[in-house]
Amino acid sequence: MAFRDGPFDQLKVPLAWTAAVAVVVALIASILMILADRRIDGEGHSYGPVRAGFDAVVAPASGVLAAPVRWTGGATDYIKGYFFAVSENRRLRAQVAELEPWRDQAIALKNVNARYESLLGLRTEPPVAMATARSVSESRGPFVHARLLDAGTGKGIRIGNPVINEHGLVGRVVGVTGGVSRMLLVTDVASRIPVLVDRTDARALLTGDGSGNPRLEFVRGAGAVQAGDRVLTSGDGGGLPRGVPIGVVARGIDGSWRVKLFSDRGAIDYVRVMLFEDFGQLAEPAALDAPPLAGLSTAPAPDATQAASIRDAAARRAGATATPAPGATQ
Known part of the structure; x- marks a missing residue:
């Protein structure tokens, strides 16, 4: 059934009245918009009651009208992401490949800094001066275990100095030059x-x-060693200081006692050389001169009376030796 066949086919609206209603509606809407846009009312309030009421009425409608726009934007982003996933994947792969060298470098620097912090935190009792060096592997045969250090006499290193890492004793210096x-x-x-x-x-x-x-x-001694005992340097002979940790005792497959080295717990690329020469450098002269050890460092000088008595006794012994015995032939 067409519209003209319905109950409103005879309805006629005058054009003048239609125009008048449209003008009135437009005028009311304009007044409402002007009132809603007012930021300061006549009493000086920053938010008038008319505008507040208008916002309260319009806000729900605005939310409902904005919902399709949000849905459309979300659907557009989803479709765009679906169709551009390949290009996005390529871009991310390129970015990961670019960042991988930086990641590896950061990990290496982190490990080096951790080693430096461990080495710098080493303390000995009594304190011994140390020099930090970097070791380089050197191989001259299947049974030769030696390394080169990038520090020499320029840092005070001498032959016989013990070398340690952050875990324990590594070895000792057997040759030295100016820088190696x-x-x-x-x-x-x-x-x-x-x-x-x-x-x-x-x-x-x-x-x-x-x-x-x-x-x-x-x-030395029966039952003096058992598995798990800690082994330290004894300091006998004066070549190494006493108490440097070396490792723990374990029973070898051949039945002999062996030592699991503490230094194997970490790399031996960064080490510290203990500038130890003898036990004399560990003793303080001021402590030796203090009582009751004062007489051990220097002997007291004799006074004038004792010196004269010593000279007289020496002269008498010399005269008795020079006088010949009676009956001796000349």
Whole structure:
């Protein structure tokens, strides 16, 4: 059925009345818009009641009208992301490939800084001066375990100085030049280090045999060693300071006592050289001159009376020696 066949086919609206109603509606809407846009009313309030009422009425309608716009924007973003996923994936892959070298470099720097912090935190008792160096691997045979250090006499390093890392003893210096030194590891066949067992204070000799775990020989005392005992430098002979940690005792497959080195817990690329020469540098002269050890460092000088008595006694002994005995032939 067409519109003209319905009940409103005879309805006629005068054009003048239609125009008048449209003008009135437009005028009312304009007045409402003007009132709603007023920011300061006549009494000086910043938010008038008319505008507040208008906002309260319009806000729900605005939310309802804005919902399709939000839905349309979300659907557009979803479709755009779906169709541009390939290009986005390529862009992200390129970005990851660009950031991977920076990630590797950051990890390496983090590890180096951790090693530096551990090395700088080393303290000995009594304190011994140290020099930090970087080691380079050197191989001259299947049983030779030695490394080169990028520090020498310029940093005060001398032959015989012990070398440690943040875990324990690594070796000792056997050769040195102005800027390079050679370190012999404790696992080398030429390494011989006097040690002690921390639990029993038993003395022994740590002998390298080319393996990763040096041998513990010449242990003094029956039952002085058992598995798990800590091994330290004994300081015997004055070549190494006492108490530097080396490792723990373990029973080898051949039945001999061996030592698991603490230094194997970390890399031996950064080390510290203990500038130790003898035990004399660990003693303070001021402490030796204090009582009751004052007489041990220097002998007291004799006074004038004692010196005269000593001279007279020496003269009498010289005269008795020069006088010949009676009956002696000239």
